[in-house]
Amino acid sequence: MTTLALSPDAAATVLAEQQEAYADLRARNLTLDLTRGKPSAEQLDLSDGLFALPAPGTVASENGVDVRNYGGLDGLVELRRIFAELLDVPVEQLLAGGNGSLTLMHDTLAFATLFGVPGGERPWGREETVTFLCPSPGYDRHFAVCEALGIRMVPIPMTPDGPDAEAAAALVADDPSIKGMWVVPTYANPDGSVVTTEVARRLVSMPTAAPDFRILWDNAYAVHHLTDDEVVSADALGLAAEAGHADRVLMYASTSKITFPGAGVSFLAASPANLAWYKKHLAAQSIGPDKVNHLRHAQFFGDAEGVRAHMRKHRDVIAPKFAAVEQILTERLGGTGVARWTTPKGGYFVSLDVVPGTAARVVALAKDAGIALTPAGSTYPYGQDPVDGNIRLAPTLPPLDEVEVAMDGVATCVLLAAAEAATG
Ligand code: PLP
Structure with missing residues (x-):
């Protein structure tokens, strides 16, 4: 260049x-x-219809859950089904949470720091150094989460096809302190790059010195197209499972820039082991998410085509x-x-x-x-x-x-x- x-x-x-x-x-x-x-x-005006929902009287979800009450840590199934289709993940592997996926990302790393992750030997907080690869330019709030939790950050270059996978592979191969990396796979913040299937495959298959290496796959802009060329995100969870590293990827998304950033729904998609791990720690923190908001969103969109x-x-x-x-x-x-x-x-x-x-x-x-x-x-x-x-x-x-x-x-x-x- x-x-x-x-x-x-x-x-x-x-x-x-x-x-x-x-x-x-x-x-x-x-x-x-x-x-x-x-x-x-x-x-924001486009989503003002949410204020009239859920329609009075529709307090029960399709499987009889009263959305006004406690419970349902996974989130409402009708909303999860819509976003499972959009994010191309199995609905059983998708959790719908509260407002803002940044909270889910923060808590993933906070849980990892406090308790460790499946396949790890100890909580990350007991390691001398925990390092994250940070494809740069990148999203400042990802970096702020790392900084808040004492995770050392190492920048790696971006390419038009996403993070420089060869640079990542070379670093993670020998350094067990590198516990993970950030990836914004679709229309990345800020360079708009899109991770190709080849890059995704390389990232989910590369050998890592750390046995508990994780990729935080932040698909914040999965459906935020600006042209008719509506790119399809690489199937990171599927590719990871295929490569024998089902637990490597945790995927995040939200309705922040679909409906209201101040009153949206967040999503976490992960392997069964990662999801069970996340929910175990989440259960100590919450009895259940805002299911009224989940129902409101499900009614507003109707289906994936509505989104x-x-x-x-x-x-x-x-x-x-x-x-x-x-x-x-x-x-x-x-x-x-x-x-x-x-x-x-x-x-x-x-x-x-x-x-x-x-x-x-x-x-x-x-x-x-x-x-x-x-x-x-x-x-x-x-x-x-x-x-x-x-x-x-x-x-x-x-x-x-x-x-x-x-x-x-x-x-x-x-x-x-x-x-x-x-x-x-
Ligand atoms: N991830 C990326 C890449 C973003 O650019 C943003 C907001 O700018 C977010 C996450 C914030 O997501 P949320 O509103 O779901 O917390």
């Missing part, structure tokens, strides 16, 4: 032009925010915002040699690489001009991007006209920072 830089010949001219553009930008006194991958109000149809409405709202990002970056930065970016087919983010050493400067310039960007470095473990080159853009929340203004401003900041770097 070519190194991003402004040609020395162009630097002085670009510097003068962009200083002027930046002064104009600041004079506009903008207040714009491209920081977090949140659905917009228009997207797919609903996601097409999301796409109608957000695809134009992603198109605007692509168009403005191409118009302003295409051919300049100072930036490269992703064109995701789904998910919530665009990953923007700028001239090495300028990402923090770009974010600071944008901030001073009233455009909030995710802090530089946050896509890397410990907030440390080794080349200070990556910026995550999240265009879903602001209205389209604000995305356009913000992206034009970001392009100015990228060019200005590149010109500053080139002119010393």
Whole structure:
């Protein structure tokens, strides 16, 4: 991959032009925010039908469970059936939980730290060092969970086909402290990459020095397509079982960006042994999830096709915002040699690489001009991007006209920072 830089010949001219553009930008006194991958109000409105559900009188689920009462640690079967189809996992291996899959991921690692996992010799907390491979750029909250639990993080590169499986395989083969890795298989945060079946197979079959190695397979964007090319996620649980490592993969998903991030349903799919292990520890913490919410979601969607149809409405709202990002970056930065970016087919983010050493400067310039960007470095473990080159853009929340203004401003900041770097 070519190194991003402004040609020395162009630097002085670009510097003068962009200083002027930046002064104009600041004079506009903008207040714009491209920081977090949140659905917009228009997207949330799509799920307002939930407020009328469950329909009064429908308090029992299909197998006679009164959703108002305690119990049912696995979650409501009619909702699990819908998502088992979407996630391509057996319904018996799928648990539906409370709001937010990050809780399930956190608790998986907290349980592993406190109690150990099936196939392990001791709780991870009694190991001298526990290491996780962190494909980077990646999701900052994954890294925050590791940090909170004292898990050491080692970044590995991303490729267009997901994490660099050869880099992972080389590291896990000899180091028993490496107990796991994060994977966002579909439309990854932030680079939009999709794990191919070949990469998935390599990750679930690679020999590991740790007998209790786990992959946290965070399929947060499994159904979040932006184009007609609706990619199908690799069957990680099936491939792992086939490779003789059924317990290696735990898969997570949620309705956070399908219905309401503040009132959704989370899912955990895993091998029978992993699920029994998880539920044993969960049972000490909870008598059962919010089954009223499960029933509400099941009634709202009806079936898996109902979810797919609903996601097409999301796409109608957000695809134009992603198109605007692509168009403005191409118009302003295409051919300049100072930036490269992703064109995701789904998910919530665009990953923007700028001239090495300028990402923090770009974010600071944008901030001073009233455009909030995710802090530089946050896509890397410990907030440390080794080349200070990556910026995550999240265009879903602001209205389209604000995305356009913000992206034009970001392009100015990228060019200005590149010109500053080139002119010393
Ligand atoms: N996983 C990834 C990769 C995400 O990008 C996000 C949110 O941005 C989440 C998980 C959060 O999931 P939840 O809302 O289910 O906790």
